[in-house]
Amino acid sequence: MHLGHTHDGPAAVSADARRPDGTRRALRVGLGGPVGSGKTATVAALCRALRAELSLAVVTNDIYTREDAEFLLREAVLPPERISAVETGACPHTAIRDDISANLEAVEDLEDTVGPLDLILVESGGDNLTATFSKGLVDAQIFVIDVAGGDDIPRKGGPGVTTADLLVVNKTDLAPYVGSDLARMSADAREQRAGLPVVFQSLRGGDGVADVAAWVRGRLAAWTA
Amino acid sequence: MSRAALLVLADGRFPAGGHAHSGGAEAAVKAGRITDAATLEEFCRGRLHTAGLVAGALAAAAALGADPGELDAAADARTPSPALRTAARRLGRQLLRAARSTWPSSELDALAREFPKGAHQPVVLGLAARAAGLGPEDAAHCAAYESVSGPATATVRLLSLDPFDATGALARLAPELDRVADRAVAAARRVRAEGADALPAASGPLLEVGAEWHAAWPVRLFAS
Numbered sequence: 001m002h003l004g005h006t007h008d009g010p011a012a013v014s015a016d017a018r019r020p021d022g023t024r025r026a027l028r029v030g031l032g033g034p035v036g037s038g039k040t041a042t043v044a045a046l047c048r049a050l051r052a053e054l055s056l057a058v059v060t061n062d063i064y065t066r067e068d069a070e071f072l073l074r075e076a077v078l079p080p081e082r083i084s085a086v087e088t089g090a091c092p093h094t095a096i097r098d099d100i101s102a103n104l105e106a107v108e109d110l111e112d113t114v115g116p117l118d119l120i121l122v123e124s125g126g127d128n129l130t131a132t133f134s135k136g137l138v139d140a141q142i143f144v145i146d147v148a149g150g151d152d153i154p155r156k157g158g159p160g161v162t163t164a165d166l167l168v169v170n171k172t173d174l175a176p177y178v179g180s181d182l183a184r185m186s187a188d189a190r191e192q193r194a195g196l197p198v199v200f201q202s203l204r205g206g207d208g209v210a211d212v213a214a215w216v217r218g219r220l221a222a223w224t225a
Numbered sequence: 226m227s228r229a230a231l232l233v234l235a236d237g238r239f240p241a242g243g244h245a246h247s248g249g250a251e252a253a254v255k256a257g258r259i260t261d262a263a264t265l266e267e268f269c270r271g272r273l274h275t276a277g278l279v280a281g282a283l284a285a286a287a288a289l290g291a292d293p294g295e296l297d298a299a300a301d302a303r304t305p306s307p308a309l310r311t312a313a314r315r316l317g318r319q320l321l322r323a324a325r326s327t328w329p330s331s332e333l334d335a336l337a338r339e340f341p342k343g344a345h346q347p348v349v350l351g352l353a354a355r356a357a358g359l360g361p362e363d364a365a366h367c368a369a370y371e372s373v374s375g376p377a378t379a380t381v382r383l384l385s386l387d388p389f390d391a392t393g394a395l396a397r398l399a400p401e402l403d404r405v406a407d408r409a410v411a412a413a414r415r416v417r418a419e420g421a422d423a424l425p426a427a428s429g430p431l432l433e434v435g436a437e438w439h440a441a442w443p444v445r446l447f448a449s
């Protein structure tokens with residue numbers, strides 16, 4: 001609540017790195033990508049990997065339900081007061097890019113009620129290849145695609161694939177069953193992204209979310225430096 | 226007065242959260258009250274003369290410099306549904322954020338301090354208009370227009386309605402909308418002498434009932 005603060009200025013407007021009381025706000029990382037690519041599963045895995053070392057919260061943007069928030073609650077990856085659902089009026093890309101006010105309210109309310117927080121993960125509802133987060137809302141964004149959505153997605157590019165700070169190609173365990181060529185996906189992604197990092201992962205085995213968690217730790221170190 | 230500033234404030238893309246709300250249209254569609262362009266127009270007409278008139282008068286009064294706290298209480302008293310009060314405050318908070326960033330003003334900052342979780346949206350709209358150098362007529366027109374444009378765009382999404390038909394309905398409502406805005410401003414001008422009781426208190430019971438019903442749905446496209 002604002003009541004406990006000693007400041008007399010009103011709340012911040014947008015991406016200001018400091019909260020009204022002068023403290024640094026949490027790092028905000030957005031996760032976007034097509035429907036069903038594994039955004040919520042990645043959020044859940046990141047929470048499990050990081051919750052012991054960091055103070056975390058999650059904002060979900062569902063298209064027409066609270067499915068994602070409810071999945072995270074059911075899985076008990078975080079206490080319920082650390083998970084907040086934004087309603088998007090059938091347009092997640094509007095809520096994360098063109099009109100970010102509801103999401104800003106959600107992240108600020110989380111910091112007010114359960115803060116101080118180190119990291120807030122903002123998941124977009126599944127959308128299209130052009131859906132990216134506004135820089136007024138998040139400090140870094142992860143675009144999650146999967147091998148089963150077609151191995152030509154990296155080649156097709158689009159703002160999510162080409163400009164996201166991290167591209168995650170998920171569900172590599174399914175590649176043999178859907179005939180996706182991982183080497184080709186990797187080469188195409190590297191070509192599209194001009195040196196920006198790409199992670200191939202499966203949440204069904206191997207190191208799971210470890211690479212993405214390491215990337216998040218790196219961003220956080222830069223944020224708090 | 227700047228006509229261009231009015232266009233900025235009234236633009237449906239002004240980033241103040243409206244896109245996630247249907248203005249009662251989602252409940253009315255589900256209840257079978259909006260089924261096509263003609264019933265959308267009737268729904269909007271009803272909303273314009275009730276919620277639209279009240280919102281217009283609140284916005285005009287705020288633009289004239291009436292006490293925002295008193296206007297916010299007046300808005301509460303005119304909004305029986307708790308779900309609608311919550312939605313109005315949420316939208317007010319989102320509009321306040323956008324307006325403070327767009328037209329920095331000490332009055333908007335003061336409002337943010339007094340209502341950190343949001344004042345009723347029409348009150349914020351009136352103060353935003355004031356900060357943008359606009360007058361009570363502009364504020365009333367914005368509020369009245371929003372009362373019908375929100376349901377119209379939402380219905381295009383909900384029913385896959387022909388967007389030209391929905392826009393035609395709005396155009397046909399325009400002359401009435403001008404008259405509603407005039408009535409709203411006339412009432413708002415009496416607030417200084419008579420207090421907020423001079424503001425209209427029209428309401429659409431089905432809008433209020435529908436909002437409560439809608440707020441309890443587990444699956445919906447719009448927040449209200």
Ligand SMILES: Nc1nc2c(ncn2[C@@H]2O[C@H](COP(=O)(O)OP(=O)(O)OP(=O)(O)O)[C@@H](O)[C@H]2O)c(=O)[nH]1
Nearest residue numbers: 034035036037038039040041125126171202203204
């Ligand atoms: N085989 C396999 N399945 C996965 C993997 N990651 C996620 N899934 C499954 O893929 C399905 C969709 O995952 P979600 O995490 O819900 O996907 P999402 O991107 O959040 O989906 P939306 O929010 O609806 O767009 C679920 O059934 C997951 O269990 C993976 O690495 N391998």
Ligand SMILES: [Mg+2]
Nearest residue numbers: 039040068126
């Ligand atoms: Mg999801």
